Amino acid sequence: xxxxxxxxxxxxxxxxxxxxxxxxxxxxxxxxxxxxxxxxxxxxxxxxxxxxxxxxxxxxxxxxxxxxxxxxxxxxxxxxxxxxxxxxxxxxxxxxxxxxxxxxxxxxxxxxxxxxxxxxxxxxxxxxxxxxxxxxxxxxxxxxxxxxxxxxxxxxxxxxxxxxxxxxxxxxxxxxxxxxxxxxxxxxxxxxxxxxxxxxxxxxxxxxxxxxxxxxxxxxxxxxxxxxxxxxxxxxxxxxxxxxxxxxxxxxxxxxxxxxxxxxxxxxxxxxxxxxxxxxxxxxx
Numbered sequence: 001x002x003x004x005x006x007x008x009x010x011x012x013x014x015x016x017x018x019x020x021x022x023x024x025x026x027x028x029x030x031x032x033x034x035x036x037x038x039x040x041x042x043x044x045x046x047x048x049x050x051x052x053x054x055x056x057x058x059x060x061x062x063x064x065x066x067x068x069x070x071x072x073x074x075x076x077x078x079x080x081x082x083x084x085x086x087x088x089x090x091x092x093x094x095x096x097x098x099x100x101x102x103x104x105x106x107x108x109x110x111x112x113x114x115x116x117x118x119x120x121x122x123x124x125x126x127x128x129x130x131x132x133x134x135x136x137x138x139x140x141x142x143x144x145x146x147x148x149x150x151x152x153x154x155x156x157x158x159x160x161x162x163x164x165x166x167x168x169x170x171x172x173x174x175x176x177x178x179x180x181x182x183x184x185x186x187x188x189x190x191x192x193x194x195x196x197x198x199x200x201x202x203x204x205x206x207x208x209x210x211x212x213x214x215x216x217x218x219x220x221x222x223x224x225x226x227x228x229x230x231x232x233x234x235x236x237x238x239x240x241x242x243x244x245x246x247x248x249x250x251x252x253x254x255x256x257x258x259x260x261x262x263x264x265x266x267x268x269x270x271x272x273x274x275x276x277x278x279x280x281x282x283x284x285x
Contacts, residue, residue, distance in 0.1 A: 002054040009063060011093040015085075018070030019043070019063035019094065021101060022050050028057030031129050032102045033283070034094055035062040036115030038135070038265075039083075039189060040178025042069035046112070049268045052276055061098045065090050067182035077168025079182035083189060084206045087118030087199065095124045108283055111136060113230070113264065114189075117198050119219070120212035120241055128217055132282055135264045136221040137234035138198035138241075148228035151175070156190040196237050215245045220282050222250040224262035250282060 002022050009017040020043060033053055035046050043062040050060045064071035066089075067081030091109075098107050106129035109119065116133030119125055137143075141152050155175065163171035163186075170186025172178055181189070188206075192198045203210045219242050223230040232251075239247040254262045257275060266272045267279070 002051060004051075007097075009090075009093050009097045011066075011089045013089055015066050015089065016071070016073070017063050017066060017090060017093065019061055019097070020047075020050070021098075022054035022058075022060040022062075024054045024057055024059065026057065027059060029059075030104070031106055031108045032059035032061065032098050032104050034091075034098050034107045034109050035060065036091055036094070036109060036111040036118075037062070037065060037068070038113035038115055038178070039185070040068060040172055040181055041112065042179060044069070046268055048270045048273070049276065052273065053280070056280060059098075059102050059104075061094065061101075063090075063094050067185060068179055075168075076180055076182060079169070080184060081182040082184040082206070083114065083118070083192065083199070084121065084202055086114070087121040088123065088207065088209075091118060091122050092124040095122075095127050099127065108132065110134065110279075110283070112268065113137075113139070116221070117238060119215060120210060121199055121202070121207050122211065123209065125211050125215050125217075130217050130283070131219040132279065133219065133221045133238065134267055134279065135223055135227055135230040136238055137223065137230035138196060138237040139193045139229050140196045140198070140234050140237055141193050142196075143231050143234040143237065144228055145231050146228040152193070156193070160186040160190055197241065198238065200241060212241050213244055215242050218246045218248070220248045220250060220285075222252065222267070222279060222282060224252045224254060224264075224267070226254055226261055227264045229264050248282075250278075252278070 005021045067079040110132045116136040164183040170181035
């Protein structure tokens with residue numbers, strides 16, 4: 001039995017983020033878990049997983065990044081949100097709020113895709129006990145595979161520029177890539193994935209504080225062999241950004257667990273909940 005509370009997170013620049021806090025009737029875990037979403041994915045996608053973690057004794061918080069879901073205020077075409085904002089403002093504000101509500105010393109950051117790629121620009125990195133990056137990689141376009149390797153250049157070089165110019169935002173819904181994106185999010189996604197290193201490509205440009213070498217907490221990437229974005233080469237590309245942190249790769253083969261597919265998104269689905277104890281094992285390892 002858990003208590004679910006809707007709340008608003010106030011960022012340093014005053015922006016308000018919609019969030020949900022899951023509190024178990026009996027808290028048995030030391031560190032609360034902050035779930036950071038993937039690009040264009042709303043907090044509701046993680047509800048079943050967050051509820052399950054809460055049943056295991058964790059306090060859990062999920063939220064929408066600015067410009068996405070309930071954290072979009074006004075018209076999408078007018079949003080100035082960026083991926084850099086997510087890492088430098090949104091995640092730190094979520095950490096502060098979660099620590100304030102739980103009185104814990106640190107959080108466990110469980111990031112999905114982009115949500116697990118931004119620790120190196122987070123000024124509150126020292127308040128993270130460990131990182132579990134589900135489908136965590138840099139998404140470098142040269143490391144993609146399958147149909148995504150064909151789709152990504154079209155999305156980055158044609159769809160995003162055209163839709164940003166005509167509609168004022170990055171169109172992704174019509175190709176099944178989550179919510180439509182603020183134009184700066186779409187632009188930075190394209191820029192960061194065009195080279196290896198993802199967010200490192202923003203250092204000295206839109207980001208002026210680089211904490212990657214200062215991070216010493218464990219960073220684990222859990223990825224599936226049929227994931228066309230978080231491929232082995234792109235997972236390694238992410239983990240190499242943290243030279244002073246203990247890093248680990250956990251490879252999941254769908255057939256080994258009785259699934260036809262896991263891919264980039266299915267690890268959080270109820271249909272794949274038999275994988276959740278494996279994620280919990282890495283949280284507690």
